Amino acid sequence: MAQSATPDIAAARLQSQDIDRNFEDVKPVLDRKKAIVESSRCYFCYDAPCTEACPTSIDIPNFIRMISTDNVRGAAEKIFEQNILGGMCARVCPTEILCEDACVRNTSEDKPVNIGALQRYATDRLIEQGIHPFQRQAPSGQKVAVIGGGPAGLSCAHRLAMLGHDVTIFEARDKLGGLNEYGIAAYKTVEDFAQREIRWLMQIGGIAVNTGKALGRDLALEQLRHDYEAVFVGLGLAGVNALGLDGEEVANVQDAVDYIAKLRQAADKSKLPVGRKVLVIGGGNTAIDIAIQSKRLGAEDVTLVYRRGPDQMTATWHEQEFAQVNGVKIKHWAKPVRLISHQGAAREVEFEYTQLDDQGRLIGTGETFSLLCDVVFKAIGQKLVKDPVNGQAHESLDLANGKIVVNEDMQTSLPNVWAGGDCVASGTDLTVQGVEDGKIAAIAIDRYLRRKNSK
Structure with missing residues (x-):
């Protein structure tokens, strides 16, 4: 049958009970x-x-x-x-x-x-059991602002509160959690666990929360530096990299990160529209997550295309195998070169086969192929949005390679500003690394505040 000019995107491809079963906890719990x-x-x-x-x-x-x-x-x-x-x-x-x-x-x-x-x-x-085993130290009288309520920000805030400081978290979204709440596959964290863990964490006390407050829109770093003794920046990476292809602004070429966030917040997943033929472009955890979840929502054909080989994918071998077990086809050594659209929607993507040259650089071979699609998900990485970070401040944070520059204590180029998580290059872009960044920064901030207060 010939491909229709209209993308086949629809909700309720599966019964609600089947979708609920598909999004149950993916890992067995030990008794x-x-x-x-x-x-x-x-x-x-x-x-x-x-x-x-x-x-x-x-x-x-x-x-x-x-x-x-x-x-x-x-x-x-x-x-x-x-x-x-x-x-x-x-x-x-x-x-x-x-x-x-x-x-x-x-x-x-x-x-x-x-x-x-x-x-x-x-x-x-x-x-x-609701047991929070940590107690706050005596109040220090020092105030710290934490920008971003993701793993790095939460880790920093908890450690600072435990050390006796008063912390205010400013979060752009309606809920705290960052990646844990909005960016992780739904079958990995069921029964609202992200929020349950945050409520447990907040039992430490000393942490105020202001949601719906975005840096660059509602907040200025320069003002926060004036109002608080120290500032921690845990923004994550709000921008999404583009494919760089003509016509990618059409509606059925979507950011994988945005769709995963909608899926995580959906009260009824069966009402989410999903394509019959889904193409995912990328090689990281986000690419794997959107591919598997599309399949579990009822997509018939899901293909993930990555420009290099399996060993170069940032998704682990375990994640790659899990995707294939879930019916996702993975095609390596190909990069998108052209979107083929009909009536304002992408209906095919043309790819060029790739290889490494004698110097190890990725090059195109000149040979191409095309894949039909109803939806194309971009999952080729995220980037820091620079303007909200520095804005019109007299003093700006140093940036390098699209991330905030920090030292071993997570301190930035500004004396009372620290940063951590995905917005800095401290290690791998993982939840656990963000937690460690926040912890290191909190200990350094505490040392800075106590030294400053003793003068």
Whole structure:
């Protein structure tokens, strides 16, 4: 049958109960017996390569030993001491390339300890019980502004509040959470867990929240620097990279990040429009997430196209395999070169095969092919929106390669401004890295405030 000139985009491709089933928790939850059995597999290594591989330096052997002795609260506290968003990180961390990859049991004859599942087992129980084990120090009288309520901002705010400072979080959206609330696949974090964890975190006290306040629109960095003793910038990356093709502004060429946010906030996922033939362009976690979720919403044909090979994709091998198990086709070594539109909508995308030249540079081969589509999702990375960061300030933050420049303490080029998370180049763009950035910055801010106050 010939391709229609009108894209086939519709809601309710599946029954509501089928969609609900497709978006159930993707990872099995350990019960007490399974957790104790799994924890007994740990060798409790003294030099702990798993801890070395964890961006937040959780004492993994110690918390697993506590689980093995049924001290679940102690295990959770040990995790939260280093990673206050340990519950979410247990769900979304690529443990297969971090702690579990470093596990000494990770051999061809064995398999690593399921560290992520054990971390979730412990942290979930403490959150479910409503127990917040941390107490604030004596009030310092110092005020700190945190711009952005994502993982980095939440981590920074909690640590500063625990150290006795008064914190105000300014968040552009209606809810806190950032990537955890708006950007992660719905089947990875079910039953409103992101908000439940935030409510638990806020029990520390000393943190005020102002939502609907965006830097550059409602706030100016220069004014915040005047009104607060210190400022932490955890903006994330609000801009989305363009394909650079003529005609990509048509309605059925969409930002994957925006669609995932709508999906995460949808009360009824069956009402979300989904294409019959979906093309995803990109090679990271966002590309994988939108491809799988399109399939689970009822798309018949989902193809992900990446310009390089599987080893160069930023999505882990586990995520790539999971996409293929879910019926997503992945095509490597091809880049989009032309959108072919009919009646104001993209109906085909022409790709050029790619390869590496003798110097290792990516080049086109000149050979092309086309894929039919109803929807094209752009998932080729995000970028910092520069103007809201600096605006018309007399003093501006230094930027390099599209990110805010920071030192080892996450301090920016301005003396009372720190930054962390995806908007800086401190490591990998992961939730766990954002948590670590926020923690490092909070400790540095505390040191700065106490030194300043002692003069």
